[in-house]
Amino acid sequence: QVQLQESGPGLVRPSQTLSLTCTVSGDSISSAGIYWNWIRQFPGKGLEWIGYIFYTGSTHYNPSLKSRILISMDTSQNQFSLKLSSVTAADTAVYFCARGYELEYWGQGALVTVSS
């Protein structure tokens, strides 16, 4: 059974970099043809796709966030990560990682609050 688990700081200061890691079990992040995504959900419940990393390491980002995002993968740890720079209060959200072109497996989510 595929499981994903987000981890990282729950509080980030404004202008700093938000860093989250998604640990995958039950599958290899090197599995052919698989996409590994980051999505966030704002307090008002709207969902926003952040980007994905393909099993080859190629990435595809939401154009509205592209200048601030870096998604990377660590095959030795079976993890992929998100870095979002220059955060503001507007980046406060629950951050989810998810597997697939269609998002068929999700982590439970990690609340990240941006506040001084």
Add this chain to the structure above:
Amino acid sequence: DIQMTQSPSTLSASVGDRVTITCRASQSISDWLAWYQQKPGKAPKLLIYKASGLQRGVPSRFSGRGSGTEFTLTISSLQPDDSATYYCQQYHDYRTFGPGTKVEIK
């Protein structure tokens, strides 16, 4: 970028009712549309992919239709466990979610 809208925003129906949610895209997305169900405090769950494909393990009372710019999700006989918020999402160009439809049981 492609914008998604959903109607209604809230729906209240009785157990056994047939329920339909509509999702519209600002431009044609062919059939690159998915539907998700989300319950409070949980991650969204994939119900339908490619507009009408039923995800493994999802009850057959859920069905999806449409192509181009207009899509529907139908629950043929509403059950108490179906109380949730439903989101559509296009994946024709990047990915964009609709604002959600909250389904309540009367």
